[in-house]
Amino acid sequence: MVQEEHGLRVAYLGPMASYTHQAALDTFPQSRNHTLTPVPDIPSIFQAVQSNNAERGVIPFENSTNGSVVQTLDLLADSKNxxxxxxxxxxxxxxxxxxxxGRKSTSHSQSQPTHRSSPSGANLRHVKSLYSHPQAWTQCTPFLSSAVPGRERHDTSSTSRAAEIVAADKSGSSAAICSALAAELYxxxxxxxxxxxxxxxxxxxxxxxNSPTTSPSSPLSQNGSSSSWKSLLSFTLPQTGSPGALAQAxxxxxxxxxxxxxxxxxxxxxxxxxxxxxxxxxxxRGDGKVDNALAELQSVVARWKTLGTWMSNGGQDGG
Ligand SMILES: O=C(O)C(=O)C[C@]1(C(=O)O)C=C[C@@H](O)C=C1
Structure with missing residues (x-):
């Protein structure tokens, strides 16, 4: 299991203080001598692991408010192999x-009745542009439309990159959506x-x-029941307009x-x-019913690939 390993090189979506960094710290604690390396975008995480520059990578997969991270799905689809x-x-x-x-305004909001304030009471009138990762905008829709409506939005490669950009803006007129940790760091x-x-x-x-072979797992008796594991696979169907093909799969x-x-x-x-x-x-794989299902699936789909197996952590907060 991941928790028992030591000294791994781990690539994550940087810079420091992204949520992916938090996930990497939770999974690969520094007490076990792992080396966590920030990379600029999600494809770079895939590249680092594929080329063995890192033994592990941490990638965002889905958000409970916003759904799937489509960039990750497209990388998993790997249409260019x-x-x-x-x-x-x-x-x-x-x-x-x-x-x-961002930077707190130094002007006096009391003399400006049209100022909008954040729920914490901070004056936000001086904020002219916003920076964040695209996933974050839709997680904050009510706040954005009530407290900072109409501001120019700039997509960044991560929320922590947004913090880095805002920290470098000496005008103080930009703000980032990111983690509390980023406030301290930047x-x-x-x-x-x-x-x-x-x-x-x-x-x-x-x-x-990086695992070139997708061999069956070790015996289930050594590693818990099959239901404590999760697996991911991808497949395509033979042709469009083939009635019932997806239902059959x-x-x-x-x-x-x-x-x-x-x-x-x-x-x-x-x-x-x-x-x-x-x-x-x-x-x-290695569990009879899964092996049987996958064997049968092959006769229904055009192309398929197993994308891995892991011990489910039950959907709990990793932090
Ligand atoms: O930008 C970050 O901080 C990330 O770790 C990426 C990411 C994502 O891609 O979903 C992770 C968590 C949040 O949902 C917003 C952004």
Missing amino acids: QYPNIQMCGEAFVRVQHYLL GLDVLAPDIEEKKGNMTRFLIIR LAVFGKYGINLTSMNSRPSGERPWHYIFFIEFQGR
């Missing part, structure tokens, strides 16, 4: 509490705390490794009593309106 060895081997859940960080003021819409907002991260799992826990689809990149499906299920 750039990441043939990437396999999932763990998951981590992080509570995502967003803060608006020397920014908290303009508004807890601005996410859903108070239980959480993101699930997957841990990736999914029915295979029902037939063998396998619980599906999530399903996503993305354009396959092969031709317009053709999709790649991602199925996550309870169980793993």
Whole structure:
């Protein structure tokens, strides 16, 4: 299991104080001599692991408010076969509490009745532009429309990169949506705390490794019951307009009593309106019913790939 390993090189979406960094710290504690390396974007995490520059990578997979991280799904779809060895081997859940960080205004809000204030009372009139990762905007919709409506928004590669940009802006007129940790690290003021819409907002991260073979797992008796494991696979269907093909593929799992826990689809990149499906299920290869289901699936789908197996942590907050 991931928790027992020591001295791994781990790539995560940087710079420091991103939520992915938090997931990496939770999963690979520094007390076990892991080396955590920030990289500028999610493709760089895949590249680092595929090229063995890192033994593990931490990637955002889905958010409880916002749904799937489509960039991650597209990298997993791997339509150009750039990441043939990437396999999932763990998951981590992080509570995502967003803060608006910037520079506090030095003007006196009392003399300006039209000023809007954040819930914490900070004057936000001086904030002219906002920076954050695209996933964060839709997690903070009510706050953005009530406290800072109409501001120019700039997408960044991560929330911590947004903090870095705002810290470098000496005019003080920009603000970032990011973690509280970023305030400390980048020397920014908290303009508004807890601005996410859903108070239980959480993101699930997957841990990736380089694993050229997808051999069956070790005997189940050594590692808990099959239901404590989760697996991810992708598949495409033979052709568009083939009635019942998707239903047939999914029915295979029902037939063998396998619980599906999530399903996503993305354009396959092969031709317009053709999709790649991602199925996550309870169980793993080496368990008879999973092996039988996968064997049967092969006769229904066009192309399929197992994307890894990991011990489920039950959907709890990893932090
Ligand atoms: O930008 C970050 O801080 C990240 O770790 C990425 C990411 C994501 O891609 O979903 C992670 C958690 C939040 O949902 C917002 C952004």
